[in-house]
Amino acid sequence: MLSPDAVQKFISIVGPERCKTAREDLLTYAYDAYVHEFLPDAVLLPQSTQEVVAIMKLASAGNIFVTPRGAGSGLGSGSLAKKGGIVLSFSGMNRILEINTANRYAVVEPGVVIAEFQRAVEKLNLFYPPDPGSANVATMGGAVVMNAGGMRGVKYGVTRDYVLGLEVVLPSGEVMKTGTVTAKDVTGYDLTRLICGSEGTLALVTKVIVRLLPKPKTKRTLQAIYNNLDDAGNTVARIIEAGIIPATLELMDQTIIKALEDFAHLGLPLDAAAVLLIDVDGEPETVEKQAAVVAEFCKNQGARDVRVSQSEKENEQLWVARRAAFGAIARVRPTCIIEDATVPVSLLASAIKKILEVGERNRVQIAVLAHAGDGNLHPFFLCDQRDKEEMARVERAMDDLVDYAMSVGGTLSGEHGIGIAKAKYLPRQLSETSLRMMRAIKKTFDPQGILNPGSFLEHGL
């Protein structure tokens, strides 16, 4: 519990409106898009780096826990106050500070919503590729500390590939700048990329510098429709093997297709076993050619039909629907736990088979979505968290899936992070030496252990 005195001091920094301690307000910061809830003692909504500095000086002096939060769209309780204390919400620091067209970079505050930033740079014919499914919700700061991936990973990589530099506030309240605005920089350790993906355990990001690309001139979206899930999986492996690099390569199975159609009414093929949603982008001539090659390729691999979108609007509608997949699946069951184990892409078809087998064995309904081009699986475990017995089966199914991913050289998490959702599996992938190094790094940044306590590194300690 926070002392009334501490609350008073925080109010003196951000004012009473942006220091929330009423039970109703705390309840609305107790969740993210995962299933657990943790009630914070207070929520602070800073609007400047100076305020964050003042907050951290107070917090470190009083040993008060602080957990940073963007939009709360995470999938592993990463932004929740797992041990109480303060939730520091960056939703009010949402200005785009600079878009530099001459040197193709931008500087933003952490609370800027990713999709809003994308639209702003696209107006200037620039392009910010990292594109998590939650881009319409998630913030740039959240994407940085979680190293968010997303749908364009297969061609353009992930958030870490675009972060040039950061301004961060350390748990002590010191401000540190990392990186530069230049495309190359080998000055010292790469703290930028260390903080990127640190799940808010090392420092609080208050400014982000990202590099931008020229906007691809044109884009086509293809829907390859399959009667057989296996064929869809094999197509993906073959496309990658053949050296074709689409901008996105998404796979969805029948359950997902049905839920999306129910929401968006786009005429998706309800009788199909799977659909591959494929974007090709670039120069108009190349795109035309590539679209034809990909379509032909899919047909040869057993696609019963390939639809090519005819307009930008049609592209957009399909992707709006795809982005809604996580929410739309709640039409089937009230709780959805998304796994994101990732395997080498050549194993995609067998991995999907394995997932369905795991579901059957544990009597858990699983729908399959995948950023297929990256081998990044998103099995949706459909359940109802009020049913304890069912949740135990879900847990066992997760265990089985982790066993499988580890056995084929995959990873625990492709892009959602560890949080508390996968903390118990961490020693399966990381050696005692790696964990020791990571804990030492944490200790250097945050000797008091006040930043995002209860997160992945502390499991089993």
Add this chain to the structure above:
Amino acid sequence: MISKELREEVYKCIKCGLCLTPCPVYNLLRFEGASPRGRVQLIKKSLEGKTELSENFQRLLFTCLLCETCTANCPSGLKTDRLMKTMRSEIQERLGPDWPKGMLGNLLRDKRRLPFFLFCERTRENLFSSQKGKSDLPADSEFFRPGSKALRQQVPEVNPVPEVKGKVLYFTGCATNYFYPNVGKSVIKVLNRLGMEVILPRGQMCCGLPLFQAGGRKKALKNIRENLKLFNRKDVDAIVVDCAACGAALKKEYALLLEEMGEDANPAKELAGKVMDISQILARSDLGKWLKPVPQRVTYHDPCRLGRSQGVREEPRDLLRQIPGLELVEMAAAEECCGGGAALPWEHPEVASGISRKKIQSIKETRATVVASGCPWCRRQIGENLGPDPIRVMHPIEVIAEALRES
């Protein structure tokens, strides 16, 4: 009482957050309690008995435009607006209304009290110059200014035409009746020109929407029943409304409410099938030959109650396009709420006008000379936030009526 279906509804929220950025209130205030996801969480906790109906709970629940943007955007199909409305009535039933809501109930359920109250409000303005602009009456309305009268006092109950091609009942609503009689006169003029007899049944009551949006469901039952009795007539072709809010009430809310309250919803469903927005009934007819050129730049704002509630988006635009020489320009995000929704302009004026700023900017960017909208509360909110700009705020039917040739 909250129905079992709605109780289960809260568990459909998977907290994906897709309702956050489209929500006008969240976008302005940027804290979770101001978001649909946050409010659903609070309703869920309240239904589970884990939080009280505290003052803060009520404040968060009522800092909402009921614009239905969240419902339209929810991938899991959560009926967020139904939940909000039901919870609001739960609050009123358990705790009783606060005094403004109580007064609203007293005014809108009685045919004489409302005009009397409005008369007093305007008189206060008229008599004391220090009170000018301090009442809640729209500044641009002539109502109870010296020499003005309510619509239903100005026009007869039956407005016949020589050659009857159709017969409609006209539900005028309070806003048109008291504040904007010119809208009503325009409706009658245009329909008459098309050969339609227009009947304004005496004794019609407030549609009740302001009441049940504030949570006064039970109180609104009297209004609903009386209106259903008066307007469910077999001898007319349609029931016409010019007000987006009244239209949403008659077409949609009556039946839903009665169902949610366990009452017989059949009369409401029967009525709903015959209710038409003025733009819908006119979109079917060829008005072109009656219209003279009006070389104006006009932009159209979609009222939440017409676009999202009734799905009427194209008809008002088509109607305006029928005027020769008129240039219809789309504003950015025409469907976004203007800030005038529910009772927000009265309960949280600073939030409402904060939301209006974006709308006003979109309107100004079109360089239009007229902004048209089929909702009196939108017109009021836009009008009061436009500042000194000489843009005219009109109902589309007023634009049509002005373009009508003398016969």
